[in-house]
Amino acid sequence: MNKKHLIKYLLFVFISAYILEIIASIFAIKNPGGFGKTIFQVMLMALMFTPFFGTLFAKGNLKGIGFMPKFKGVAYLIPLCWFGPAIVASLGGAIFYIIFPDMFDLTGSYIQSQLPEGVNILDELAKAGINYKMYIVIAIIQSVTYAPLINMLLALGEEVGWRGFLYPELNKSMGKIPTWLLGGFIWGAFHFPVMILAGYEYGTSYFAFPVVGMIVFCIFCIALGLISEIIYDKTKCIWYPSLLHGAVNACSFTALFLNVSDPERVGKLQILGPFFNGVISGIPLLFLAVILAAIALKKNKSKTEE
Numbered sequence: 001m002n003k004k005h006l007i008k009y010l011l012f013v014f015i016s017a018y019i020l021e022i023i024a025s026i027f028a029i030k031n032p033g034g035f036g037k038t039i040f041q042v043m044l045m046a047l048m049f050t051p052f053f054g055t056l057f058a059k060g061n062l063k064g065i066g067f068m069p070k071f072k073g074v075a076y077l078i079p080l081c082w083f084g085p086a087i088v089a090s091l092g093g094a095i096f097y098i099i100f101p102d103m104f105d106l107t108g109s110y111i112q113s114q115l116p117e118g119v120n121i122l123d124e125l126a127k128a129g130i131n132y133k134m135y136i137v138i139a140i141i142q143s144v145t146y147a148p149l150i151n152m153l154l155a156l157g158e159e160v161g162w163r164g165f166l167y168p169e170l171n172k173s174m175g176k177i178p179t180w181l182l183g184g185f186i187w188g189a190f191h192f193p194v195m196i197l198a199g200y201e202y203g204t205s206y207f208a209f210p211v212v213g214m215i216v217f218c219i220f221c222i223a224l225g226l227i228s229e230i231i232y233d234k235t236k237c238i239w240y241p242s243l244l245h246g247a248v249n250a251c252s253f254t255a256l257f258l259n260v261s262d263p264e265r266v267g268k269l270q271i272l273g274p275f276f277n278g279v280i281s282g283i284p285l286l287f288l289a290v291i292l293a294a295i296a297l298k299k300n301k302s303k304t305e306e
Contacts, residue, residue, distance in 0.1 A: 006169050009058035010186070013161065017050045018193050025197035034116050040198065048154050051161020051190075058165070065164035070237040077231060081244040085276070086144045086251040088288060092281030093255035096273030099280060103260050103269065108132040110259035110266070136257050143251045151246030152239070159242040162187055162225065163232040176297060180229065184222025191217065201277060205267030213271060220277035223289035224248065230296050252276040 024043035028036050055062065097104045112121050125135055166186065170179040194200040195210055195217065202213040228241040255274035259266060273281030 002169065002172075005058040005060070006166075009054045009060070009161070009165060009169075012057040013050050013054035013190065016053070017047055017190055020044075020047045020050070021191075021193040022197065025194055028198045044194070045154055049157035051159075051166075052157040055161050055165040060165040062160070062164075065160055066232075066235070066237040067239075068237070069239055070235055074235045074237070074240070077235060077240055078243070081231065081240055082148055082247055083144055085148075085244065085247040086140075086254075088284045089248075089251045089255065089276045089281070091284040092276060092278070093258070093274040095283060096255070096278065096281045097258065100269065100273075103262075103265070103274075104258055105260040106133060106136075106258065108135070108257075110256060139254055139257055143254050144247075147250035148243060148247035151249045152242045153246075155245035155249065156238065156242040159228070159232075159238055159245055163228055163241045164238050167225075167229050167232075176293075176300060180226040180293070181222055183229070184225040185218050187225055188214070188218030188221040201275065202271045203267045205264070206271035207268070216271060216279055216282075217277060220282055220285070223282070223286050226293055226296075227289055230292055233296075248276060255281070 020043050024040045024047075027043070028040040030036065031039070108121050115121060122132060125132060130138070162183065167179055167183050170183055174182070191200060192214055195202070195213055199209075201217055202209075204210070206213060224245075228244055231244060232238065232241045234240075252275060255276075259274065270278070272279045275281055276285070
């Protein structure tokens with residue numbers, strides 16, 4: 001591990017990311033309407049490229065990251081990266097709604113509560129000739145077809161830095177488990193300012209805000225990070241973890257289309273679900289991560305013993 005390059009990378013990524021997150025949060029807080037949300041979302045998209053530029057700043061080896069598409073022997077991972085997150089997220093959302101059936105709603109009340117005053121989602125959908133249930137179906141289809149591909153291009157900015165530079169650097173002097181734990185914590189900490197200031201991911205009303213949210217999100221990042229690292233280690237192609245990351249982002253919020261409009265209850269329970277990264281809705285992901293980690297460690301042990 002080149003400590004000098006790693007420190008340069010982390011300093012660049014965290015300073016630039018935290019500046020963007022603080023500015024984005026200020027816009028979201030002072031302009032909670034459409035304008036503030038738009039600026040917030042645009043700045044978060046820009047945020048995703050700070051790990052990429054951090055890799056350049058630290059003089060990482062971009063040529064060895066694997067930008068050339070690779071299919072031979074690993075093409076079977078494409079549908080797993082593309083559709084797997086939607087399946088895992090659906091299982092997690094189902095568990096959440098089974099435990100909290102009163103949170104399930106098909107009238108669009110939650111989405112309506114998030115829209116600017118004077119805008120009625122049912123009226124807007126009626127003008128387009130569809131009802132809310134059809135809207136949910138369309139949203140689901142979008143989240144598993146082209147949305148992962150579009151999001152993949154944004155996720156590439158992070159994946160070049162995390163899987164392409166950070167994890168390999170940590171792996172040089174650490175074992176797999178320490179790399180997964182530290183790498184996931186760094187990935188989670190990357191989001192801390194926007195979680196603290198703007199309630200990113202879980203809101204601000206849950207128990208022991210923001211500490212519990214930061215811990216839960218880091219656990220989520222450790223799980224998703226190790227799955228992404230295993231895929232990257234298998235393919236040596238950065239597009240695979242980028243597709244997985246893009247698919248996760250595409251399907252993460254779909255479960256919210258089924259939520260009720262109860263700001264107090266939703267705010268308290270959002271740390272549990274139905275988000276992909278909730279304590280309850282994240283159970284299938286954690287289960288999958290443990291299984292894949294055990295398989296990867298067993299294979300790695302077999303290689304070292306040969």
